[in-house]
Amino acid sequence: MTETNKDPNLLEDALRDALHRKDAPEGFTASVLARIAQQYSTTREVKRTSWLSIVSAPLVRWAAFATVSICLVIGGVHYRNVQREREGEAAKQQLMLALRIAGNKLQLAKEKVNEINTSRPERHPQKRSPRSRS
């Protein structure tokens, strides 16, 4: 048994001494803040290192390369199809224009021929000579 256990007053004094308010030593706050800052930067560095390590992994690198390549190929094919579609549409318009002009001029000729036919005096059968009938 210690002396404090034997004497309750001694225990009380010891407690009072232990719990006595003491001012923090000079520079304590600065040292705490410095330690916190150091801990924070270390954590970030660790995190950054782990992220870079994922990206720098060969498998991920190849996957990224493959994804970009596939996207480029798909984009290229799509662009080519769109271009092809546009060119085809333009060719179709040209074709339709050509047919329209040709058809229109045919109609013009047809119309002119009809005009001539309608303007010509019809030959009446009764006016024909008997010789022409035979």
Add this chain to the structure above:
Amino acid sequence: MSTINRKLPMILLLAFPTILRAQDLKLPPGVERLAAKAKETVEVNMDGPMLRWAAKFLSTEDPEEKKAAKLVANLKGIYVRSFEFSEEGAYSAPEVDVLRAQFHSPEWSRVVGVRSERQGDNVDIFFKLENEKMAGIVIISAEAKELTFVNIVGPLEVDQLADLGGEFGIPKLKTKPQSSKSVAKADKGEQK
């Protein structure tokens, strides 16, 4: 310059047979010269592969495009030059005669020739026949302010083509009363 202009039709006339043999009847180079004077020019050059490719884009649901697809199915080429001028007299009659002259050959038949002195609308239609089948058509339309040259190579239904002229937003021509001064000639089946 004027001497060249005067001699040009003759030069073109002499050059045509060579040009025609080489290109299986396409457009004579003299026609291109008119583009400089024209207010509007339409130029369509479509050979067989181009026609077939363009035909792929024709809709099967649209009736006009359906007709067009049927029409061009066996064609080997369509060549069109159409010049619209702001004033009359932009081209001379000899220049058009040069165009017509190239079809004065046994393989071509002039089926329609219209001359209208009053309105100035002259239309010539030539058919090319091979083994008694239509192998091509040429239309030369010389109007007061417009000159059009159409050459369609390959078998085609003329009636179907004429039908298409009244579609695509352009109304079919209506019959006008005949003017007494019009002098026209329709010589169907005439062999030149």
